[in-house]
Amino acid sequence: MAIFMNIPEQYPHIQQFIQYLQFEKRYSQHTIISYQNDLEQFCSYLISSYDSPAITTVKPAMVRSWLAAMKAEEKVSNKTLNRKISTLKSFFKYLMKNDVLQQTPMTTIISPKVSKRLPVFVEENDFKNNFSKLQFSDDFIGKTERMVLLLFYNTGMRLSELINLKESGIDWSYSHIKVLGKGNKERIIPVSGEVLQELKTYIAAKPISTAEEAYVFVNAKGKQLQARAVYAFINKHLAQITTISQKSPHILRHTFATHLMNNGADLNAVKELLGHSSLAATQVYTHNTIEKLKEVYKLAHPKA
Numbered sequence: 001m002a003i004f005m006n007i008p009e010q011y012p013h014i015q016q017f018i019q020y021l022q023f024e025k026r027y028s029q030h031t032i033i034s035y036q037n038d039l040e041q042f043c044s045y046l047i048s049s050y051d052s053p054a055i056t057t058v059k060p061a062m063v064r065s066w067l068a069a070m071k072a073e074e075k076v077s078n079k080t081l082n083r084k085i086s087t088l089k090s091f092f093k094y095l096m097k098n099d100v101l102q103q104t105p106m107t108t109i110i111s112p113k114v115s116k117r118l119p120v121f122v123e124e125n126d127f128k129n130n131f132s133k134l135q136f137s138d139d140f141i142g143k144t145e146r147m148v149l150l151l152f153y154n155t156g157m158r159l160s161e162l163i164n165l166k167e168s169g170i171d172w173s174y175s176h177i178k179v180l181g182k183g184n185k186e187r188i189i190p191v192s193g194e195v196l197q198e199l200k201t202y203i204a205a206k207p208i209s210t211a212e213e214a215y216v217f218v219n220a221k222g223k224q225l226q227a228r229a230v231y232a233f234i235n236k237h238l239a240q241i242t243t244i245s246q247k248s249p250h251i252l253r254h255t256f257a258t259h260l261m262n263n264g265a266d267l268n269a270v271k272e273l274l275g276h277s278s279l280a281a282t283q284v285y286t287h288n289t290i291e292k293l294k295e296v297y298k299l300a301h302p303k304a
Contacts, residue, residue, distance in 0.1 A: 006040045010052055014039045017094050026184040028160065038087035042066055055095070060105045063088060067109075078112040085111050118287050119254035122242045124262065127153065127255065130241040140205060140220050145233045147202045148217060148225075152234075152249055155189045156256030156274055158182075159249040163225050165216045167203060172196065181275040189273060257282070261289045 007014050018036050021027045027035075045066045046053055053062070067085070070076050085106070092104035131149075136142035151162065161179040169178040176190045191199070199216070206214075207222035217225040230249055238247035253274070260270050271282040 007036070008040075008043050008047060008052075010047075011039075011043050011055055013055055013095060013100060014043065014091070016098075017091055020094060028182065030160075031182075034083070035087050035090070038084045039091060042084075042088065045069065056101055058092075058105050060108045063105055063109055078114045082111045082114060085109055116284070118291075119258065119284060120244055120246045120251055121255040121258040121288065122238070122244065122251065124259050126242050127259075134237055134240055140207065143202055143205060144217060144219070144225065145237065147198065148230060149234065149237055149252070150195060150198065151191075152252035153256055154191060154195050155179075156253045156260075157189065158253065158275075159227055159230060162249075163215070163217060163227060163230065167214045167216055170196075170199065170216070172200070179275075182277075185275065187272070187275045254285075257285045258288045261285045262292055 007018075014036075017039070018032060021032050021035060042063075046058070046062065049065065049069075050062060067081055070084075071081065088109075089104070089106045092101060092106050095101040096104055131153075134146070134149075136146045148162065151157070155177065157165075157177075157179050158181065161181055165177065165179060169180075171178070175193060175196055176188050178186055178188055181187055203216065206218055207220065215224045219225055219229070234249050234252070235247040238244075238251065244251070257270055257274055260273070261267070267279065267282055267286065270285065271279055274282060276282045
């Protein structure tokens with residue numbers, strides 16, 4: 001739930017906007033906190049630099065001044081600046097929708113360019129050859145770590161989707177899992193019979209849960225698995241599989257998508273499996289496919 005402690009009293013529309021994101025748009029708590037932090041920072045800047053102007057009198061120059069100040073003082077990245085610009089655009093659009101403003105001051109604000117980075121992923125051979133060699137403890141903790149790693153790679157789900165997965169979200173008859181993604185959007189992910197059988201064995205070995213609706217992944221005490229714990233053991237096990245510097249749960253999502261694309265999966269199908277809202281977010285994985293094709297070309301073509 002969003003907290004409004006630091007929102008200045010002279011800007012009540014921010015609290016209304018945050019509540020709109022929470023209850024109508026149904027954004028995740030993480031996203032809501034990001035919006036709130038950005039708006040609190042912007043309002044603090046307006047108060048200190050422009051003597052608390054009414055939100056209806058905010059000019060493009062004020063926004064540019066705030067962005068420039070952050071760039072100069074905090075040395076924030078263009079990616080962070082773009083997120084803050086996006087927050088303000090959404091906020092002022094909301095105010096226009098509710099007849100608080102006639103025109104947004106964001107029309108002439110240009111987002112800085114961000115260099116595109118290819119998703120980091122584990123090479124297919126590295127994962128296939130090394131996963132079976134990983135050492136997991138024989139207790140329930142070891143079973144959890146192995147099953148989490150396996151499900152991440154086989155479904156490409158997000159960390160939040162995995163730790164919030166309920167037993168009721170597994171359809172054993174049709175071999176698929178229902179997850180709750182960004183914006184509380186449900187999606188169906190098919191799962192192989194082999195992985196599903198391992199999941200069934202794992203659930204049967206779980207400690208008794210006190211939750212009303214059982215989470216699939218729990219710790220040794222039967223409580224919901226926490227994100228911090230997942231980060232820790234994913235990092236530990238990926239270090240034994242690959243030499244890439246990044247070893248987070250999201251790397252396994254990138255790996256899932258890249259391996260699908262490299263093996264000829266349809267782009268739209270990958271988009272649906274990942275739960276992307278636009279095809280543009282999925283297209284980044286085609287670059288890795290192209291790089292692989294270049295390697296094949298160099299090795300195989302006599303004139304390369």
